[in-house]
Amino acid sequence: MQALAKAGATPIAVPPGVDGSCTRQVLEQVDGLFLPGGVDPHPRWFGEEVHPKTTIDEELDALELQAITCAVSMGMPILGVCRGSQILNVALGGSLIQHLEPGTINHYRPDLPLSTEVHEVRLADDSRLAKLSGTQLLRVNSLHHQAISRPAPALRVVAQSEDGLAEAVEALDPARWMIGVQYHPEELLNHEAHSSLFDDFVSACSEFASKRRGTA
Numbered sequence: 001m002q003a004l005a006k007a008g009a010t011p012i013a014v015p016p017g018v019d020g021s022c023t024r025q026v027l028e029q030v031d032g033l034f035l036p037g038g039v040d041p042h043p044r045w046f047g048e049e050v051h052p053k054t055t056i057d058e059e060l061d062a063l064e065l066q067a068i069t070c071a072v073s074m075g076m077p078i079l080g081v082c083r084g085s086q087i088l089n090v091a092l093g094g095s096l097i098q099h100l101e102p103g104t105i106n107h108y109r110p111d112l113p114l115s116t117e118v119h120e121v122r123l124a125d126d127s128r129l130a131k132l133s134g135t136q137l138l139r140v141n142s143l144h145h146q147a148i149s150r151p152a153p154a155l156r157v158v159a160q161s162e163d164g165l166a167e168a169v170e171a172l173d174p175a176r177w178m179i180g181v182q183y184h185p186e187e188l189l190n191h192e193a194h195s196s197l198f199d200d201f202v203s204a205c206s207e208f209a210s211k212r213r214g215t216a
């Protein structure tokens, strides 16, 4: 909420438990959809059984899946962080790794403050994320035990860690502002490469708002 406000937005939180028609009504009043971090999406959405280490909130899934479908149909900008990136991928038909076994990098570091840059990610040079970050190499924090496995058909992986994990996705269609990041840029706002993600999202939201007003 603070990161969005700092970038010039007026964030409004929508708690789980509201019904579908209400989700659309809320989205008609706002200019962008931000999907925050949280527990794991139910694996039934990508055709798997629940892994013992997976933690689920079905009401949150229902709210976010509905909100994503609705925002995509409106052409509204979408930014997802951590779980937000994962649920975006799942909503659009992708799959997740339900539990990361310790690899060359330990991505799940609850012991470290989120201001700690744990590993590096390399961005695709033709990506929106690389353009707005002004760099192709980002130092990021890491607090995730799941990750994107198969990207959804409408998304492409635009950032990878040194051990080959997907750390960001964005819309294949360059006209669409839709980005999901696995790390937590909201905790790294003193780095311009990370604060610019929120700035660019809020700019895209206000562009979307003007376009919507123009065609209303």
Ligand SMILES: [Mn+2]
Pocket (backbone or CB within 6 Å): 107, 119, 141, 142, 143, 144, 161, 167, 182, 183
């Ligand atoms: Mn990571």
